[in-house]
Amino acid sequence: MIWVSSRWKILLMVAPAVVLFTMFVVYPVLYSVWFSFTKFQGFGTPEFIGFGNYAALGQDPFFWQALQNTVVILVVxxxxxxxxxxxxxxxxxxxxxxxGALRALVFGPAIIAPILAGLIWVFILDPKIGLINRLLAGIGVAPVxxxxxxxLTPYAISLVFIWSSIGFAMTIFYAGLQLLPGDVMEASALDGATGWQQLRFVTIPMMRETFAIVTVLLITNIFKIFELVYMLTGGGPVHRSETLVSYMYFVTFTxxxxxxxxxxxxxxxxxxxxVSAGYLALARRGRTA
Amino acid sequence: MSLPQTRGRSVRRIALAALTVGATLLSVAGCASAGGSGSTSSGGKTEISLSLQNPDVKTADPATWAIVQAFEKANPDITVKVSGEAVAEHLQKLSIAAQSDTLPDIFWVYKSTAEQMQQAGKLLDLAPVLDDLELTEHFPKSTISGFSSGKVIYGVPYQGLLTGLWYNKKILADNGLEVPVTFDDLLNVAKTLSAKGIPTISNGANQSSFSVWSFLVDLDRFGYQDKVKGLLDGSEKYSNPDFLRLYQHIAELREAGAFPTNVSTQTYQQAVDQFTSGKAAMLDAGVWASSAIQESQVGPDAGFWIGPQFDDGVGEQNIVMNVASAPFAVSHKVGDDKTKLAAVKKFLAFYYGDEAQQLLVDNGQPPVTDYEPQLDAEKQSVLKAALDASTAPGVTSPESQPDLLVSTAVASAMYDSIYGVIQNQLSPQQAVDLVQKALDAE
Known part of the structure; x- marks a missing residue:
């Protein structure tokens, strides 16, 4: 590989990726940051107002409600x-x-578009026409x-998110489990470790990287929840069930x-x-401890 | 591997990399130059673009679709390229297009956004066009003044906004009730029907927080038209005692069980379905729903009520909202292209001509000019009920719907305030304070 040994050739090779990344990721992100310091209706000249938008958000109860809902969904x-x-x-x-069939079934919801998942769950959770309340009514329980x-809305959204993501997370864990070296497991069994002890002291420590990956992916996905809210409640009633992203959509485009x-x-x-960096730092500290 | 071979391969790879970068930049440059279109399409026809707020114009807006078809038939040398998105996406696209100066030739837009676009120089002044076509005198004066800024006319009416409460005569009669006239009558209807598990007013807040048309008319029954100027210049408060009384009345309706229990999760379309399937006594909507109601099982029993009169209201109570909806605007770039300008003028002349106005009526919309429509009293009984109610003796109309006189953010706060009380999320005081806060932030 002589021809890639010089620095300028390496730079030349990565240039297309850098150009594209800069144009379609870095530039829009920086542009968004700039707009966040302006009063701008989408056209014309943005008016620079410093931290005015951030200060206004601090006084906006719907923003705090959206943040609270996002945190509830994240934790749950x-x-x-x-x-x-x-x-x-x-x-x-x-x-x-x-x-194999069970794995496919569990993974199934992960391939359903979130907008459709939301629609399906409307027919399950809706207080009037939903399946759950109809079943509850059958046994004399008042509608919930x-x-x-x-x-309950943020918890219901968490439930739907769990339903739609569990297959995805399970698949990553499953792949991680398949990669565990058999000799280590065998050695621990020979040493007399019980199933629980194997799980606690061998499997989970060796899966630490996988846990970190799954957690970070889920955190980023939770911060992107939009379609579920849009379909289930439209952010209502009166923005009580907004997440940060759905509220951002409302403020920006509506x-x-x-x-x-x-x-x-x-x-x-x-x-x-x-949140992602914090989790990774904790995970790293746990690994080095 | 010999050195010359390696050099030859490296040169080829570098050349490949350079080609890749070049192709990427060219494609990006291509993207940047795309956007504005010329006045002629490939078939030698003049093409004008019409952008609307419906993702499926043919199905969701059959009136406009029929007019476009008729126009193209009458003008074979002009093609109208119709496109549409849901409201939020449509406005988002317009904002981007306005920023890059690639607005569609003709487009639907909120009045407040059109005003901002006009101030930014993005719109064509339609005053000379309308004068040239002798159309100005055919519009109600309030329409022209509503879409004017000084002497500039930046919009023309897309469709009429005739709103109120559709009612099911059979449900009322079966329960020994008459069509209400006053708010107390309505409250009595709500209490009676609620006891039997029937929602009085079908509404749906999910993804359609704007679907509070009848309550916007009620704002006018509490003096909105007189107060709006003061609201905008800060000399009047939305949290005034008159508006507060209206919101207290909305709370009374909620407590009387007037609204569906799933008003929060139900969409506007589901509210329409609830009414057209005979499961609600009234529907908060406008003439655009007349075709769906006509074709439904409740069509023969449907009537139109302009809304309640309030003993403690302010000013005229016998009013109906019969105004121009959000306008059509024309991109300023149309004025730079004589061929396209001529085509757009032909389109506007056709749209506001008698043939197109009758097409509006045939598709369940009221005319937006002074055209007197031909109605089939049997096949269009639902639309006729609304038109008759709007032209009944003594009934007058405000100049504009309240939400169309304020910015989008304030309009959103108005919708939230009304649905907030309907859904018992806001007290009447909190509701009016919410709108006042939005006004203060302007």
Missing amino acids: SLVLLIPLSFALALLLRRKIPGG QWIGGDT NQQYGSGMAIAVIVTVLGAI
Whole structure:
């Protein structure tokens, strides 16, 4: 590989990727950051207002509600989704009849477009026409406002997100489990480790990287939840079930307040990066401890 | 591997890399230059673009579709390229197009956005065009003044906005009720029907927070038209005692069980379905719903009510919202191309001519000019009910729908405030304060 040994040739080779990345990722992101400091309706000349949009968001109760909902979805989803998907991967790793079909079934929701997943769940969770309340009515239980109320909606969204993501997370865990060296597992068994001890002291520590990947991917996906909210409640009632991204969409494209919308976009990006980086730092500290 | 061979291969690879970079840049340059279109299409016809707020214009807006078809038939040398998106996406595309100066030739747009575009010099002044076509006198004065800025006319009416409450005569009669006249009558209807599990007013807030037309008329029954100037210049508060009373009345309706229990998760279309399937006594909508109602099982029993009169209202109570909807605007670039300008003028002349106005009526829309339509009293009984109600003796109309007089953000806050009370998420005071806050942020 003599011809790629010089630096300028390497630079030349990476140039197309750098150009494209700069044009379609770096430039739009920086442009959005700039817009977040302006009052801009989408055309004409943006008016620079400094941190005015950020200050206004601080006074906007709907923004705080959207942030709170996003945090609720993040916590509920991570707390339930990671153990559940890992447990499923452990279960499906065993040689059980129809294991392949079961894996495909669990993965199924992951290939359904979120907008369709939302539509399906409207017919399950809707307080009036939804399947769950109809079943509950059959046993004499009063209807529950799963969606459309101001209490349960974020939890309902978490549930749907878990349903649609569990197959994806399970598949990554399953792939990780397949890569575990058999001799280590065998050695631990010879040393008399029980199934639980193998899981606790061998499997999980060796899967640390996989856990980190799944967690970061889920965090970024949770910060991008939009279609589920759009279909289930449209962000209502009165923005009570907005997530940060759905509220950003409302502010930017419905209200046509591009500067304010871009300020929310910047906050989403920063929060997503902080949470992901924070988790990775914790995971790294755990590995070196 | 010999050195000359390696050099030859490296030269080829470098050349390949250079080609790749070149091709990439060329494609990007190609993207940058795309956008504006000339006035002629490949068939030698003049092409004008018409961009609307419906993703499927043929199905969702049959009136405009029929007019375009008739226009192309009458003008074989002109092609109208119709495109459409849902409202938010449509506005998003317009913003991008306005920024890059590639607006469609003719497009639907909110009045407040059109005003901003006009101030930014993106729109064609239609005053000389309308004068030239002798159309100005055929529009209601309020339409022209509503779409004017000084002497500049930046928009022409897309369709009429005749809104109110459709009602099901059979449901009312079966429950021993009459069509209400006052708010107290309406409250009584709501209490009676609620006891039998029937929603009085079918509404749907999910993805359609704007579907509060009848309550926007009610704002005018509490003095909105007189107050709007003050609201915009800050000398009047939205959180005034008159508006607060209206919101308290909306809360009374909610407490009387007037709205569907799933109003939060139901879409506007589902609200229409609820009414057309005979499961709700009234539907908050406008004439655009007349075709769907006519074709449904409730068609023969459907009537149109202009809305309640309030004992504690402000000013005229016998009013109906019969105004121009959001306008059509024309890109300023059309004025730079004589051929295209001539085609656009022909289109506008046709659109506001008698043939197209009758097509509007045939497709369930009221005319937007002074044209007197021909109606089939049996086949178009639903539309006729609305038109009759709007022209009944003593009924007058405000000049514009309240949300069309404010910015998009304030209009959104108005919708949120009304649905907030309907869904018991906001108290009447919180609701009016929400709109006031949006006005303060302007």
